[in-house]
Amino acid sequence: MLVLASRSPQRRAILEQLGVQFTVEVADVEERVEGDPRDLVTANALLKARAAGGELVLGADTVVVLDGAVLGKPRDEAQARSFLEALSGQEHQVWSGLVVIDGGVERSAAAVTRVRFRALAESEVAWYLESGEWRSRAGGYAIQARGAALVEEIHGDFWTVVGLPVAELMRLCPSLVLARL
């Protein structure tokens, strides 16, 4: 049985959608918060996967990058507003890293998707903040929920933005998905 080393309900939903059976095991790790985005998400995915333990473990990590700066989870509504206003009308990048540990063998991959926000009206920012959806979301939005209304277009794998790069997972470890119908 696969162990998912992540608290994220979004990552659980993606695995369920693919028909993968799994359990969740999360250990507290000291995540890196600075550095090259590809290195950052790969290193954090590895930390999480190693900390969870198990024969077959999947770790993942996601960051939102605007003009070279990593936007974490907003600490309050004021910061969420400043994130949304900075993202409005602009293109940013979402990086997701993926680590599979299978019988002690560690394999990793990472992917980036470009996301362009619509030019948001003040009423739209207010609507989104009022929903409370910005809480606990890297960059302050959730593309697979109300945040869909904020986005003009993406270029890349949609699931990388949600939190798990599915195309990379299929390349790295197809049997993890295909075996479980």
Next chain:
Amino acid sequence: MLVLASRSPQRRAILEQLGVQFTVEVADVEERVEGDPRDLVTANALLKARAAGGELVLGADTVVVLDGAVLGKPRDEAQARSFLEALSGQEHQVWSGLVVIDGGVERSAAAVTRVRFRALAESEVAWYLESGEWRSRAGGYAIQARGAALVEEIHGDFWTVVGLPVAELMRLCPSLVLARL
């Protein structure tokens, strides 16, 4: 109250995700199946919206286009297989049209998203066909379900591929979404 003139569970899910309240009213219409994709989806969305009736009605239509040919819903598993094999490793287009009728005033929009499939292994095609998910899906796949595993990347609005161009909806009729928090 908004009337959604569509049977599609995917379109219902998108409106629910956005927090929009609505009812569903569907009348049988003779949909167009040939012509320029933009004209086709706009005309069909309009047919559905007019047939449903109501003060505030939303109609939508989606087609999958590969090399200029519209791929409809596969009639059987053999045709679903031939669609998947044709889409494998290639880029195709998904067009979605949108019509809002508000107090007799008809407004329409359409959007296209480019979707590139991974080069599918025979085992992946077999896995997908076995899931039965190809049934009743334009082009024979559902990007928001197991079909996520088939897609390499997209360029455009993800929700256009699922069946409702959300960015266009926000441009055409933002109050429909913003008013309903």
